[in-house]
Amino acid sequence: MGKPTGFMEFDRLDKKEVDIKERIKNFNDFHIPFDIETQINQASRCMNCGIPFCQSAMTINSRKVGCPLSNLIPETNDLIYLGLFHEAYKRLEKTAPFPEFTGNVCPALCEACCTCSINGKAVGVKANELFLIEEAFKNGWIKPNTNIKRNGKKVAIVGSGPSGLSCAKALNNAGFDVTIYEKNDRIGGLLMYGIPNMKLEKHIIDRRVNLLKEEGIKFITNTKVGKDISMDELVKNYDEIVFACGTSKARPLVCNGSDAKGVLYAVDFLRETTKNLLDKTDFTYNLKDKNVIIVGGGDTANDCCGTAARENAKSITEIEITDEPPLENTVPWPNYPNKKKTDYGVAEANYLKGSDIRIYNTTIDEVVAKDGKVVGVYTKKVKFEKGRFVDIPNTRNYLDCDYLIIAMGFLGTSEEDANSYNMTMNRNRFNLNKFSYNDKISICGDMKNGQSLVVVALKDGIDCANEIIKKYNV
Numbered sequence: 431m432g433k434p435t436g437f438m439e440f441d442r443l444d445k446k447e448v449d450i451k452e453r454i455k456n457f458n459d460f461h462i463p464f465d466i467e468t469q470i471n472q473a474s475r476c477m478n479c480g481i482p483f484c485q486s487a488m489t490i491n492s493r494k495v496g497c498p499l500s501n502l503i504p505e506t507n508d509l510i511y512l513g514l515f516h517e518a519y520k521r522l523e524k525t526a527p528f529p530e531f532t533g534n535v536c537p538a539l540c541e542a543c544c545t546c547s548i549n550g551k552a553v554g555v556k557a558n559e560l561f562l563i564e565e566a567f568k569n570g571w572i573k574p575n576t577n578i579k580r581n582g583k584k585v586a587i588v589g590s591g592p593s594g595l596s597c598a599k600a601l602n603n604a605g606f607d608v609t610i611y612e613k614n615d616r617i618g619g620l621l622m623y624g625i626p627n628m629k630l631e632k633h634i635i636d637r638r639v640n641l642l643k644e645e646g647i648k649f650i651t652n653t654k655v656g657k658d659i660s661m662d663e664l665v666k667n668y669d670e671i672v673f674a675c676g677t678s679k680a681r682p683l684v685c686n687g688s689d690a691k692g693v694l695y696a697v698d699f700l701r702e703t704t705k706n707l708l709d710k711t712d713f714t715y716n717l718k719d720k721n722v723i724i725v726g727g728g729d730t731a732n733d734c735c736g737t738a739a740r741e742n743a744k745s746i747t748e749i750e751i752t753d754e755p756p757l758e759n760t761v762p763w764p765n766y767p768n769k770k771k772t773d774y775g776v777a778e779a780n781y782l783k784g785s786d787i788r789i790y791n792t793t794i795d796e797v798v799a800k801d802g803k804v805v806g807v808y809t810k811k812v813k814f815e816k817g818r819f820v821d822i823p824n825t826r827n828y829l830d831c832d833y834l835i836i837a838m839g840f841l842g843t844s845e846e847d848a849n850s851y852n853m854t855m856n857r858n859r860f861n862l863n864k865f866s867y868n869d870k871i872s873i874c875g876d877m878k879n880g881q882s883l884v885v886v887a888l889k890d891g892i893d894c895a896n897e898i899i900k901k902y903n904v
């Protein structure tokens with residue numbers, strides 16, 4: 431079994447990428463897949479560890495370690511090495527509902543704790559996963575499951591993000607009659623209208639949604655539960671209601687002038703850009719030749735940088751409230767590394783500027799507007815003291831700004847939305863004991879756990895479905 435010396439013979443390779451200069455001319459995926467021989471060699475690096483941390487799905491110090499889906503990583507790697515791609519795919523599909531999503535966007539928690547990474551480089555598990563699912567589609571191994579024995583129970587799922595979709599798939603396979611309600615015009619949640627096209631091309635989502643439709647799941651778009659259809663109606667028509675609405679309430683920027691035109695929330699900006707691309711319409715927010723400032727230093731801010739670069743912004747600056755992360759990792763294996771990373775979008779903006787666009791220990795003090803439209807911002811330096819950020823006096827600095835994009839994270843569900851579901855909130859979380867229709871309602875994904883990852887949302891959707899299946903003993 432396997433190739434015991436693969437990790438000594440072959441270095442880990444990362445997929446080649448289209449040059450920044452070229453790739454920012456469009457919104458296409460810029461990763462170049464391996465050829466088959468390279469893919470097999472990469473898979474052969476897996477040591478088939480006795481204790482495979484990669485698939486452990488543990489939580490250490492409140493952080494996820496290993497694949498939350500517990501994908502059978504050593505087995506699939508080995509089967510790829512042996513050239514048994516179909517068998518490898520059969521292992522993958524046992525636990526991974528949509529490997530084409532995770533294979534593109536997962537931060538690969540599995541790789542962070544791979545044993546090979548203790549004193550070398552991790553096995554490229556994510557690339558293996560994407561290779562397998564694309565082989566499966568190419569070779570027609572994925573067929574809609576239309577031979578499902580129905581159990582007569584009806585479930586409404588509110589929200590079509592990864593948690594709603596994985597929950598729907600599991601319930602549908604178990605015989606439930608599933609209808610997904612989505613307020614947007616397209617299915618996919620943040621996969622569709624958050625994560626930009628260059629990270630996940632949208633035809634990949636449509637391909638899977640078409641399969642789910644063929645399997646019997648019904649999708650109702652442009653319908654907001656609580657507004658276009660009432661809770662009473664849902665309760666009357668369905669045996670179970672699953673809320674998978676994500677986190678709609680963005681953390682606001684609180685300072686003078688923050689209500690000026692041109693101050694945008696990141697998800698609104700990213701959603702409009704993807705919608706413009708798919709609808710082939712002009713950009714709603716046209717960043718061409720504009721000075722763009724992005725507040726926040728996480729993955730969402732990075733996606734905004736990449737999007738602004740593709741819209742030919744004149745300048746892109748990222749303002750981060752925290753310290754600059756260390757250049758070398760400070761946490762021991764198997765934790766997810768803590769070090770400064772430069773993801774694709776920031777790398778592109780750095781390339782355009784010719785230096786690092788990130789300014790640390792800084793926040794916005796005031797938005798300056800002219801005729802109601804942002805023209806600049808005053809920033810200020812801050813430091814973290816006794817559990818909070820405090821201002822450093824006399825550090826105000828003026829920057830020209832035409833668009834200020836807020837990417838400061840999310841605070842959960844808005845009170846307004848919660849009220850429309852007849853739910854009560856407690857410090858941004860739902861109070862489970864006070865649901866009006868307690869016995870019929872479940873919550874999953876980011877709506878339950880707060881802002882997280884696609885892979886976590888997928889697992890939570892499956893867990894939620896399993897609870898319902900257990901309840902009806904089907």
Ligand SMILES: Cc1cc2nc3c(=O)[nH]c(=O)nc-3n(C[C@H](O)[C@H](O)[C@H](O)COP(=O)(O)OP(=O)(O)OC[C@H]3O[C@@H](n4cnc5c(N)ncnc54)[C@H](O)[C@@H]3O)c2cc1C
Pocket residue numbers: 535536537588589590591592593594611612613614618619620621624625626629653654655656674675676677678697700729730733874875876877881882883884885887
């Ligand atoms: C910009 C951005 C980039 C990200 N990049 C990554 C990444 O690269 N990798 C990664 O792993 N994670 C990433 N994430 C996080 C990831 O996208 C989320 O954790 C995940 O999508 C959560 O899934 P979900 O199903 O819980 O909710 P969501 O994906 O938020 O889906 C919720 C859905 O519910 C719908 N909805 C809400 N209310 C109603 C209602 N009342 N009626 C009907 N429909 C409703 C919404 O329109 C939405 O479609 C990113 C997040 C953002 C914002």
Ligand code: SF4
Pocket residue numbers: 496497498499500501503532533536537538539540541555556559885
């Ligand atoms: S889903 Fe993510 S964590 Fe799990 S095996 Fe795939 S890349 Fe790794």
Ligand code: SF4
Pocket residue numbers: 475476477478479482483484485503504507543544545546553555
């Ligand atoms: S930890 Fe790494 S080397 Fe070990 S089984 Fe998992 S992927 Fe293979």
